[in-house]
Amino acid sequence: MWTGESRNKIAIGNSHRGPIFGHTPAYAASDSGRETDLQKRTLGRTGLEIAPLVFGGNVFGWTADEKTSFDLLDRFVDAGLNAIDTADVYSRWVPGNKGGESETVIGDWLKKSGKRDKVVIITKVGSDIGQGRVDLSPTHIEKAVDASLKRLRIDEIDLYLSHWPDPTVPHAETLGAYRRLIEKGKVRHIGASNLDAGQMKAALDAADHHKLPRYEVLQPAYNLYDRTEFEGPLRDLCMARGIGVISYYGLAKGFLSGKYRNKADLGKSPRGSGVASYLNERGMRILAALDEVSASHGVTQAQVALAWIIARPGITAPIASATSLEQLESLIGAVSLELAPADMKRLTAASAP
Numbered sequence: 593m594w595t596g597e598s599r600n601k602i603a604i605g606n607s608h609r610g611p612i613f614g615h616t617p618a619y620a621a622s623d624s625g626r627e628t629d630l631q632k633r634t635l636g637r638t639g640l641e642i643a644p645l646v647f648g649g650n651v652f653g654w655t656a657d658e659k660t661s662f663d664l665l666d667r668f669v670d671a672g673l674n675a676i677d678t679a680d681v682y683s684r685w686v687p688g689n690k691g692g693e694s695e696t697v698i699g700d701w702l703k704k705s706g707k708r709d710k711v712v713i714i715t716k717v718g719s720d721i722g723q724g725r726v727d728l729s730p731t732h733i734e735k736a737v738d739a740s741l742k743r744l745r746i747d748e749i750d751l752y753l754s755h756w757p758d759p760t761v762p763h764a765e766t767l768g769a770y771r772r773l774i775e776k777g778k779v780r781h782i783g784a785s786n787l788d789a790g791q792m793k794a795a796l797d798a799a800d801h802h803k804l805p806r807y808e809v810l811q812p813a814y815n816l817y818d819r820t821e822f823e824g825p826l827r828d829l830c831m832a833r834g835i836g837v838i839s840y841y842g843l844a845k846g847f848l849s850g851k852y853r854n855k856a857d858l859g860k861s862p863r864g865s866g867v868a869s870y871l872n873e874r875g876m877r878i879l880a881a882l883d884e885v886s887a888s889h890g891v892t893q894a895q896v897a898l899a900w901i902i903a904r905p906g907i908t909a910p911i912a913s914a915t916s917l918e919q920l921e922s923l924i925g926a927v928s929l930e931l932a933p934a935d936m937k938r939l940t941a942a943s944a945p
């Protein structure tokens with residue numbers, strides 16, 4: 593059983609697939625300019641070794657243009673981090689887009705940079721990309737995977753996630769489709785996003801019962817503000833069953849960077865309106881704690897917010913995005929920021945739900 597102990601394991605070439613997992617330990621530039629070993633964590637039972645911060649790809653084709661996206665990905669990988677999260681639906685919500693733009697940017701970058709062997713590619717299926725509903729039917733998955741592979745310009749997806757639960761399709765049917773994709777070499781591991789404890793347990797039970805591959809990874813929302821969805825029965829289940837957890841909205845869409853303090857600040861980003869619900873008393877309490885802890889370490893609030901998640905039980909790695917190289921430094925810096933027990937206590941208490 594996975595207990596969280598492996599979280600600080602250093603990557604040492606457990607290669608079952610070639611250079612990416614067997615490559616020499618990644619290195620990150622330290623404050624002194626020297627290079628230090630970047631610690632990696634094992635993602636559940638998958639055998640994938642990832643740095644404890646995953647790059648969120650929903651900004652590609654949205655708030656980051658192609659050149660910026662390529663620069664961000666280059667810097668991310670050169671700093672020793674190695675997992676990139678996307679979905680076939682990103683970034684369909686942008687006027688003029690139809691979905692798939694993020695995968696296309698990543699695919700073009702993989703082709704241009706030649707860095708396929710340095711990264712773990714995570715993508716998702718099942719969101720509405722024109723079919724009009726969430727769809728985890730075998731027919732949809734088998735079609736969608738080929739489109740994702742084509743856009744990503746790769747032969748195999750390292751981790752393929754069901755984006756949202758689809759109560760209209762039995763787990764056994766969805767998992768059966770994934771088994772065929774694994775057998776064909778199109779997908780290496782599977783997981784799910786946005787399941788509650790009951791749904792996750794039902795999916796795990798179905799896998800056991802029908803002897804099908806199980807969801808090895810969960811992607812829930814989790815950050816200093818949004819804690820209740822994951823903490824509790826869902827976290828207990830994941831820890832008991834050895835499920836790797838990569839949590840999204842690490843920065844609460846940018847709120848935990850501290851740049852939004854009042855309604856006038858919402859104009860600071862095209863996504864500012866999505867942050868409005870955090871502007872309340874509890875949100876301000878969290879920002880006050882972040883201000884205090886970040887000042888004491890001489891780092892950014894974003895760095896502290898992500899370091900808090902990295903240190904929480906049951907978490908393999910938070911996912912966060914950045915739209916500039918300057919922002920990206922906070923994400924990279926979070927990986928090496930060690931918060932003292934008193935810092936953790938202060939942040940956890942200030943954000944108590």
Ligand SMILES: NC(=O)c1ccc[n+]([C@@H]2O[C@H](COP(=O)([O-])OP(=O)(O)OC[C@H]3O[C@@H](n4cnc5c(N)ncnc54)[C@H](OP(=O)(O)O)[C@@H]3O)[C@@H](O)[C@H]2O)c1
Nearest residue numbers: 648649650840841842843844845846849861912913919922
């Ligand atoms: N499974 C799911 O259903 C699901 C849902 C949502 C997201 N996700 C995944 O999770 C990833 C992360 O979520 P997210 O990107 O929406 O939100 P996030 O990581 O919570 O917030 C990131 C945003 O905050 C701002 N930011 C980042 N660093 C900053 C800094 N140092 N200072 C100031 N602002 C900073 C940037 O936006 P601006 O520059 O625009 O302010 C950035 O795009 C996504 O990319 C996606 O891969 C998954």
